[in-house]
Every structure is written in C-alpha cells, then in structure tokens.
Amino acid sequence: MHFFWKRLLGTIPSLIGVVLVTFLLSHALPGDPAAYFAGPAANATSIAEVRAKLGLDRSLPVQFLHYADDLRQGNLGNSLTTGQPVLSDLIERLPASIELTFFALAFAVVAALPLGVWAATRPDSIVDHSCRALVSIGAAFPTFFIGLLFVYLFYFLFDIAPQPLGRLNEILYTAPPRITGAYTIDSILAGEWGVLRASLAQLILPSVSLGMFALAPIARITRAAMLQALGSDFIRTARASGLPTRKILINYAFRNALLPVTNVLGMVFSFLLGGSVLIEQVYGWQGVGAYAVTAVISSDYAAVQGFVLTMAFLYVMLNLVIDLLATAIDPRVRFES
Amino acid sequence: MNTLARNAAHAFGENRLTLVAVVILALLVLCAIFGPSLAPYDPLMTDGAARLVPPSAAHPFGTDALGRDILSRVIVAARLDLGMAVAAALLSFVGGLALGAIAGYFGGWPDRIISRVMDTIMAFPLFVLAMGIVAALGNSVLNVIVATVIINLPFYCRFARSEVNVRREMGYVEAARMGGNTALPVLVTYIVPNILPPMMVQVSLNMGWAILNAAGLSFIGLGVRPPTPEWGIMVSEGASFIISGEWWTFVFPGAALVLAVFCFNLLGDGLRDLLDPKRRT
Amino acid sequence: MSALLAIEELSLVFRTRHGTVRALEDVSLTVDRGEIVGVVGESGSGKSVMAYAALGLQDAAAQVLGGRILFGGLDMLNAAPDVLAATRGREVAMIFQSPRTALNPIRKVGQQIADVLLEHTTFRGAALRAQVIEALSRVRIPDPERRAEAYPFELSGGMCQRVMIAMALACSPALLIADEPTTGLDVTTQAVIMDLVREMSRTSRMSTLLITHDLGLAGEYCDRIAVMHAGHIVEIAPTVELLARPAHPYTRQLLASTPTPRTTIADLVSIPGQLPDLRQELPACRFSARCERHIPLCDERPLPWTVVAPGHAVRCRVPL
Ligand SMILES: Nc1ncnc2c1ncn2[C@@H]1O[C@H](COP(=O)(O)OP(=O)(O)O)[C@@H](O)[C@H]1O
Ligand SMILES: [Mg+2]
Numbered sequence: 001m002h003f004f005w006k007r008l009l010g011t012i013p014s015l016i017g018v019v020l021v022t023f024l025l026s027h028a029l030p031g032d033p034a035a036y037f038a039g040p041a042a043n044a045t046s047i048a049e050v051r052a053k054l055g056l057d058r059s060l061p062v063q064f065l066h067y068a069d070d071l072r073q074g075n076l077g078n079s080l081t082t083g084q085p086v087l088s089d090l091i092e093r094l095p096a097s098i099e100l101t102f103f104a105l106a107f108a109v110v111a112a113l114p115l116g117v118w119a120a121t122r123p124d125s126i127v128d129h130s131c132r133a134l135v136s137i138g139a140a141f142p143t144f145f146i147g148l149l150f151v152y153l154f155y156f157l158f159d160i161a162p163q164p165l166g167r168l169n170e171i172l173y174t175a176p177p178r179i180t181g182a183y184t185i186d187s188i189l190a191g192e193w194g195v196l197r198a199s200l201a202q203l204i205l206p207s208v209s210l211g212m213f214a215l216a217p218i219a220r221i222t223r224a225a226m227l228q229a230l231g232s233d234f235i236r237t238a239r240a241s242g243l244p245t246r247k248i249l250i251n252y253a254f255r256n257a258l259l260p261v262t263n264v265l266g267m268v269f270s271f272l273l274g275g276s277v278l279i280e281q282v283y284g285w286q287g288v289g290a291y292a293v294t295a296v297i298s299s300d301y302a303a304v305q306g307f308v309l310t311m312a313f314l315y316v317m318l319n320l321v322i323d324l325l326a327t328a329i330d331p332r333v334r335f336e337s
Numbered sequence: 338m339n340t341l342a343r344n345a346a347h348a349f350g351e352n353r354l355t356l357v358a359v360v361i362l363a364l365l366v367l368c369a370i371f372g373p374s375l376a377p378y379d380p381l382m383t384d385g386a387a388r389l390v391p392p393s394a395a396h397p398f399g400t401d402a403l404g405r406d407i408l409s410r411v412i413v414a415a416r417l418d419l420g421m422a423v424a425a426a427l428l429s430f431v432g433g434l435a436l437g438a439i440a441g442y443f444g445g446w447p448d449r450i451i452s453r454v455m456d457t458i459m460a461f462p463l464f465v466l467a468m469g470i471v472a473a474l475g476n477s478v479l480n481v482i483v484a485t486v487i488i489n490l491p492f493y494c495r496f497a498r499s500e501v502n503v504r505r506e507m508g509y510v511e512a513a514r515m516g517g518n519t520a521l522p523v524l525v526t527y528i529v530p531n532i533l534p535p536m537m538v539q540v541s542l543n544m545g546w547a548i549l550n551a552a553g554l555s556f557i558g559l560g561v562r563p564p565t566p567e568w569g570i571m572v573s574e575g576a577s578f579i580i581s582g583e584w585w586t587f588v589f590p591g592a593a594l595v596l597a598v599f600c601f602n603l604l605g606d607g608l609r610d611l612l613d614p615k616r617r618t
Numbered sequence: 619m620s621a622l623l624a625i626e627e628l629s630l631v632f633r634t635r636h637g638t639v640r641a642l643e644d645v646s647l648t649v650d651r652g653e654i655v656g657v658v659g660e661s662g663s664g665k666s667v668m669a670y671a672a673l674g675l676q677d678a679a680a681q682v683l684g685g686r687i688l689f690g691g692l693d694m695l696n697a698a699p700d701v702l703a704a705t706r707g708r709e710v711a712m713i714f715q716s717p718r719t720a721l722n723p724i725r726k727v728g729q730q731i732a733d734v735l736l737e738h739t740t741f742r743g744a745a746l747r748a749q750v751i752e753a754l755s756r757v758r759i760p761d762p763e764r765r766a767e768a769y770p771f772e773l774s775g776g777m778c779q780r781v782m783i784a785m786a787l788a789c790s791p792a793l794l795i796a797d798e799p800t801t802g803l804d805v806t807t808q809a810v811i812m813d814l815v816r817e818m819s820r821t822s823r824m825s826t827l828l829i830t831h832d833l834g835l836a837g838e839y840c841d842r843i844a845v846m847h848a849g850h851i852v853e854i855a856p857t858v859e860l861l862a863r864p865a866h867p868y869t870r871q872l873l874a875s876t877p878t879p880r881t882t883i884a885d886l887v888s889i890p891g892q893l894p895d896l897r898q899e900l901p902a903c904r905f906s907a908r909c910e911r912h913i914p915l916c917d918e919r920p921l922p923w924t925v926v927a928p929g930h931a932v933r934c935r936v937p938l
C-alpha cells in the first residue's frame with residue numbers, strides 16, 4: 001500500500017499551488033482587495049478597517065503566511081450576504097452539490113459506457129453512427145441550455161417532471177433530519193420513503209442535464225478504446241483459445257479499455273464541477289454553485305474565494321481517486337510508480 | 338502536398354459535414370461583421386405593444402419580455418460571442434505557443450516553472466477558476482476574455498511544449514543551431530512554422546469550448562450586462578419565461594450557441610483529418 | 619487414414635475500401651497426425667490469412683470464394699460459432715508472433731491459462747491451479763508458482779512465448795498452429811522455443827503447422843514444407859527433397875537468400891522484384907513478373923501441378 005501514500009504526497013504540490021493561486025487572486029491583483037472584501041456598500045473608513053483587520057497593509061509574504069494560517073484553522077472569512085462564516089455556509093451547501101454531481105456522473109457513466117462498447121462492437125453500423133452523432137451533438141450543447149430545454153419539455157410540455165424549484169418540494173415535504181446532508185441518503189437513513197421519492201424526482205432532471213455534457217467525452221473515449229482493444233493481439237489470442245464472446249468482451253477488451261476511460265475522468269470532473277454551477281442556477285438547487293453565483297454578483301469576495309478553494313480541493317481529491325482507480329485497473333501503472 | 342490534397346478531398350468529399358460547417362461558420366462570421374445592418378430591427382428597441390410575441394412573419398424568432406426582436410438580437414450578438422471566443426482562443430494560442438516553445442526548447446528551470454504553473458491551473462475545475470478570476474479582476478467583458486485565456490492556456494502550452502521538444506533534436510534544427518543561430522531565430526524560423534498546422538487544429542477544437550465558457554459566464558451574470566445582446570445572457574433572460582411556455586425567448590439564442598459550437602467542433606475534426614488522418618477516432 | 623487438417627482448394631478475398639485483395643487462390647494443404655508441416659514465404663504472401671482461416675477466425679472483410687477446410691472432419695468455415703469456440707483452444711491451438719502483445723497485459727499469466735482451462739475442461743479450484751502450474755512447468759518455466767502470478771510486462775519475450783505455448787498446449791490439442799513463433803526473439807531463445815515445440819509434438823503426437831518466412835528454420839524442424847507466394851502454394855515437398863532439389867524458381871531464390879552454416883553474408887542474394895499487388899488483375903502464375911524463366915505458356919490458365927518426385931509437387935510450367 002505504500003504507493004497509496006506516494007500518491008497522497010503527490011497531491012501536496014497541487015494543493016500548495018491551489019492555495020497560492022487563490023491567495024494571489026485575492027491579494028495581489030490590481031485594485032484594492034480591501035474594497036472587495038468590504039463589499040460594495042463600504043465607505044473609506046470601513047475599507048481601512050478591513051484593510052487593517054485582514055493585514056492587507058503588510059508585505060505579501062507576511063500576508064500569505066496569515067492567509068495559510070487562517071486556512072489551517074478553517075477560517076475562510078465571513079460572507080457579506082449571509083453574515084455567516086463562509087466555511088459553515090459551504091459545509092451546509094456542499095452535500096447538495098456533491099449529490100447532484102454524483103448522480104450526474106453516475107448517469108453519464110451508466111449511459112456512456114454501454115453506448116461506447118456497443119458502438120465499438122459494431123463499427124460503421126447504425127448504432128455506431130448514432131453514437132458518434134450523439135457525441136458530437138452532446139458536446140455542442142451548453143449545459144445550461146440543456147437544463148432549460150429539459151425543464152421546458154419535461155415540466156412544461158409533458159408535465160412529467162416536478163417543478164424545478166430546488167431539492168425538495170418544501171410545501172409537501174420537509175427535509176429529512178440532517179446526517180450526511182444528501183437528501184437521498186438522509187431520507188433512507190430516516191426511513192422516510194416518500195421524501196426519498198420526492199427528492200429523487202427533483203434530482204433526475206438536473207443530474208441528467210448535467211450528465212449529458214460528460215456523456216460525450218466518456219462515450220467517445222470508450223468507443224475509441226474499445227475499438228483499439230478489440231483490434232489488439234491479445235483479443236486474437238483469446239478468440240483463438242475459444243473463450244466465449246462475453247468473456248472476451250468484458251474480461252479482456254473492456255477491462256483494457258477502462259484505463260483510457262479513467263484518464264478522461266479528470267477532464268469529466270472538471271466539466272461536472274464547473275457545469276454544476278450552471279445547473280444549480282437553472283434548477284434553483286441550493287448548493288455551493290448557486291451560493292457562489294450570488295456571491296460573485298454581489299462582490300462577496302470571501303465567499304467566492306472559499307468556493308473556488310473548496311472546489312479545487314475537491315477536484316484534487318477526485319483526481320487522486322482517479323489515480324488510485326487507474327492503478328487498480330492496470331498493474332503497469334502500479335509498477336511504474 | 339499531394340497527400341494534403343488527398344486528405345482534403347477526403348475531409349471535404351467524404352465528410353460533407355465539414356463543408357456544411359464551413360458554410361454555416363461563414364454565415365455566422367457575416368453576421369458578426371455586418372450584424373447591425375443585417376438585423377431587421379434595432380436589437381435594443383423595446384416595444385411595449387409587442388411583448389412576448391411568438392414567432393411570426395414580422396418576428397421570425399418572436400420577441401422578448403420588452404418587445405425586442407429576438408432574431409435581430411441573435412444576429413447582432415454573433416459579433417460579441419464570436420469576438421470573445423476568437424480573441425480568447427487567439428490570445429491563449431499565442432501565449433501558449435510562446436510559453437510552450439520556451440519550455441520545450443530550453444528545458445531546465447524555465448520548463449519546470451512553466452509546467453508547474455500550467456499544472457496548477459489544471460488543478461482547478463476550469464470553469465470555477467474562470468469564475469474566481471472574473472470575480473477578482475472585476476466583472477467585465479475584458480476580464481471574461483482574460484479568464485478564458487488563462488484556462489485555455491495549459492492546453493496550448495503543453496501541446497507546443499511537446500511538439501517543440503520533439504523537433505529541437507531534429508537534424509535540420511541541429512544544423513541551424515550549429516550554424517551559429519541563436520535560440521530565437523531557430524525557434525521562429527525553423528520550429529514554429531512546423532508546429533503551426535497542428536496548433537491550428539487545436540485552436541479550432543478549442544474554439545467551441547471557448548464559446549461555451551464565455552456563454553456560461555454571461556449566463557450566470559458575469560461579463561456582459563443587459564441590455565447588450567449576447568447569446569448566453571439572452572438564454573438566461575428567457576429562462577424566466579419557460580414556466581409560462583414562452584419557449585422562443587431562450588430556444589433561439591441557445592440554438593445559435595449550439596450551432597456555433599457544433600460547427601467549430603466539426604471544423605476542428607475536419608482539420609485534424611486533413612492534417613493528421615491517423616489520429617481520427 | 620485421412621489427414622488431420624485438410625485445406626482444399628481454398629480461395630479467399632478481402633473486400634476493402636480500396637478494392638478486392640485476392641489473398642488466397644486455390645490453396646491446398648494437408649497436415650497428418652504427428653506431422654510438422656512448414657509454410658514458408660515472404661511477408662505478405664498469405665500465410666497468416668491461411669492460418670486464421672484454418673481456425674475459422676477470418677476477418678469480417680474476408681470472403682471465401684471456394685474450397686473448404688476440414689479439421690478432423692469439421693468444416694471450419696461453416697461450423698456453428700459455439701462448435702468452433704469449443705474446438706479452438708481444445709483441439710486446435712495457435713501461437714503468434716510478438717508474444718508480449720499476444721497476452722492480455724493486465725491479467726496475470728496464470729489466470730490467462732486458467733481462463734482457457736476453465737472453458738475447455740472440468741478442472742476447478744485447487745485442481746485448476748495445479749493444472750496451470752503443470753502447464754507452465756511442462757514448457758520448463760522455472761519457478762512456475764511464482765511466474766503464474768506475473769503480468770506479461772514482468773516477463774521477457776522468450777518467457778512470454780513459453781507462456782503462450784503453455785496456454786496453447788494446456789488442453790493437449792491435436793494441432794498446433796505456430797505463426798512466426800520466434801520472429802523478434804533472439805537466436806538462442808529462438809532455438810529453445812523451437813526445440814520445445816518439436817519436443818511437444820513428438821511426445822504427444824501433436825501435429826504442428828509452422829508458419830515462417832525463414833526457410834532455414836522450417837528446414838530444421840519440419841517434415842514437409844509448402845512454399846507460398848502471393849496467395850499461391852507454389853511447391854510442396856518433404857523437407858530433405860525440397861532443400862536438395864527445389865523445383866520452383868521461387869523456392870530456389872528463397873534458398874539462395876537463406877543463410878546456412880556454410881554460406882557467408884556475401885553469398886546471400888535477395889529475391890529480385892517484389893510481391894505483386896493483390897488488388898490488381900493477376901496472371902495465372904503470380905510469380906511470372908519476377909521470373910527469368912517466364913515463357914508465354916506460363917500465362918495460360920489453369921496453371922497445373924507437376925509431380926516431380928513422390929510427394930514433391932510444383933506449380934510451374936518450366937520447373938527446374
Ligand atoms: N483484414 C485484411 N483486409 C485486407 N487485406 C488483408 C487483410 N489481412 C491480410 N490482408 C492481405 O492479405 C495478404 C496476405 O497477408 P498475410 O497473410 O498477413 O501475409 P503473411 O504471409 O506475411 O502472413 C497481404 O497482402 C495483406 O495485405
Ligand atoms: Mg503473417
């Protein structure tokens with residue numbers, strides 16, 4: 001297991017870089033950071049107050065040390081719009097975003113993998129061409145536009161989806177007691193099946209629309225990787241050994257194709273975390289993305305900064321998971337490290 | 338040259354879609370250049386008597402909540418949307434090429450620093466980083482472009498770096514170096530011209546993504562301010578009328594976005610086929 | 619007694635975007651029980667295509683125009699897929715060039731052998747594992763218990779080829795098809811692998827179809843040799859006879875271009891010209907463009923077989 005620690009250590013430069021960038025964004029830019037932090041309603045005295053309080057009158061390295069020390073203590077400052085510490089604001093909303101992103105990823109993977117495999121096993125067939133068409137079209141639709149189209153189609157026209165007003169219809173249901181913060185999990189833990197159903201109903205459209213954009217790259221790479229795997233020598237060996245088609249497809253071709261797929265997952269998570277901001281906006285989802293948009297518009301800088309930092313941290317950790325996944329799939333990666 | 342011609346025949350002949358994409362993009366570029374004179378109405382002119390009119394002969398794309406003609410707004414918006422994307426793509430192309438060439442040619446500590454910076458950019462979910470940059474620099478169109486440039490930079494830089502790295506060892510480059518040329522002339526005359534074609538493919542493949550990013554930022558209210566016509570913000574303005582069924586308010590600007598991105602992607606694929614048929618997937 | 623493998627007048631083409639590739643024309647070949655038969659010819663002459671067809675593994679673009687392949691009475695070109703799958707790996711097995719890529723890179727080699735045994739035998743659990751180890755030790759892989767846990771990238775090329783042979787022989791097949799089994803291996807490993815193949819066929823009365831571009835190699839290990847050129851079998855004879863009295867001009871050129879212990883590099887001549895483009899209209903004798911003995915009669919169809927000695931046939935109008 002020692003390569004696990006190696007990989008974990010490998011994230012440290014990324015994390016330092018992330019902290020440095022967020023620091024530079026807030027402290028070293030043209031313009032007056034104190035004015036940003038004080039908010040739009042501030043006057044000269046309150047700005048000066050903020051400046052002194054944040055230590056902005058000191059040298060950059062000193063400021064950075066203070067900044068890093070604040071982070072160590074979990075102090076991300078206070079939000080101007082909610083009046084709460086940014087950290088507690090984020091912690092309150094993060095489960096909603098993670099739940100949405102997770103369901104979107106699950107949808108994208110569950111739809112894209114079989115599609116790519118299917119297309120690859122029938123090159124130049126109708127399935128293959130539809131897969132490629134879907135991939136090119138999917139890659140051209142802005143996430144927010146898909147989200148709105150779905151609302152129009154499935155809520156307004158066909159009336160089969162609930163109103164896009166957030167995570168739960170709060171008139172009919174009350175949120176389950178908070179344990180993890182994800183409504184689906186908490187409602188299962190509390191045994192409130194009606195709430196579970198209702199929160200799943202609210203989840204479907206946003207996660208499918210968010211997942212659509214991730215579907216294209218996954219399906220594309222699955223198809224290409226499967227085609228390559230199916231054309232390789234060891235598949236020929238397996239066929240010459242009389243192994244059954246299903247085993248060849250799954251144990252031999254698909255498992256080999258999974259490595260390139262995990263390699264695009266990093267990009268896919270980048271899309272998903274970015275896209276979730278837009279989808280939360282469309283569906284009134286009370287996650288960190290919607291929080292950040294409000295913060296950006298109202299120049300609530302501490303909140304934006306906390307959001308960027310949190311998402312970057314999450315992303316670095318997801319990349320670590322992807323790395324570990326790749327080593328689990330391919331012994332050669334383990335060997336190289 | 339012969340193979341290039343053959344590949345062109347393949348890219349355009351067998352793949353009619355590339356040709357279609359080129360034609361549509363040409364139309365969009367026309368809109369971007371001559372937009373204001375092509376538009377049937379003034380894109381900013383409100384008309385209290387014709388609010389939320391569905392598509393009709395007078396207003397093929399209908400009108401929005403203030404009675405402005407959506408067709409005109411969609412046409413005029415092409416300049417801003419394509420302008421932002423082209424500016425961002427070109428700037429990150431130039432910047433990425435320069436940084437990547439330095440990193441790939443000199444190696445050593447310039448390479449380490451540049452690569453580290455690019456890795457750090459890539460450690461962020463890119464759209465989130467763009468939001469943070471715009472928030473920090475200030476909410477303006479220029480800063481949306483700056484943010485888009487920064488998040489695109491690593492792709493060009495890494496690409497240029499590896500291409501330059503391969504080429505600096507090649508015979509003709511070695512010869513030029515032996516002949517007493519210093520780094521800059523060698524890079525500019527012997528290396529860069531050779532990596533331009535594959536970089537152009539990268540540009541057109543990235544173009545669609547740049548459009549999506551800029552539109553996403555304006556959708557959440559960054560950069561472009563109302564009443565400026567821009568596809569992303571128009572979709573966002575139209576969103577409030579979905580619940581009441583006035584679909585045309587967001588569908589047409591959204592469709593314009595999709596069309597532009599789709600065509601750039603097709604063009605990118607076509608160009609790649611043209612220059613590098615092997616890499617086709 | 620009928621032959622174990624009989625390829626009868628097989629003609630096969632590939633329909634591709636760039637035209638029809640006439641890969642095999644009127645190819646006939648038999649392999650008897652316990653016999654080692656070599657197929658020799660330049661790269662591109664259709665040896666692999668024939669081998670795959672013998673397993674019923676031809677590419678989707680392939681189209682059989684005529685002829686058939688009988689393996690122990692089973693029609694390999696028309697048998698049901700599940701019958702074919704049950705035959706492959708158990709009755710007839712194949713090993714390939716470049717053993718490193720021929721093995722699944724992310725599966726332990728022991729597991730890959732176990733996959734084959736699972737499919738064709740009733741061994742399970744500990745007995746299966748014992749069988750895998752047994753298969754590995756039969757090809758004299760040292761420390762088979764540990765090697766069974768290795769991934770292909772952890773083994774040398776020669777070791778991978780031994781694993782391939784172990785896998786091919788795991789179910790004691792009646793026929794082994796070896797397609798360039800030693801190409802890409804160093805000379806010493808080459809001899810070790812070939813000795814192993816010969817020993818296996820001698821001890822278990824297994825037949826072997828050895829495909830190679832190296833006439834010297836075939837001459838050393840085969841009982842009979844068929845010479846292939848551009849999709850035609852041009853000459854077939856017992857090894858000693860063929861090496862001593864080649865009757866086809868192509869065979870003679872092959873011989874002249876093959877190093878032996880007594881020749882030096884300077885003595886070697888390369889074969890003039892190149893294989894004809896199989897997508898074009900081809901003459902009756904596909905060697906005619908490269909042949910100095912070519913006469914007008916050569917272009918007349920059909921090109922007949924001439925028996926020059928018992929078991930020695932040549933497809934040439936003007937044999938040597
Ligand atoms: N799947 C295929 N599609 C088209 N042509 C093929 C295919 N496989 C083999 N060929 C052609 O058939 C001829 C014989 O190939 P092959 O049997 O691989 O030669 P070799 O004797 O070197 O094994 C070659 O000209 C090759 O190009
Ligand atoms: Mg071959």
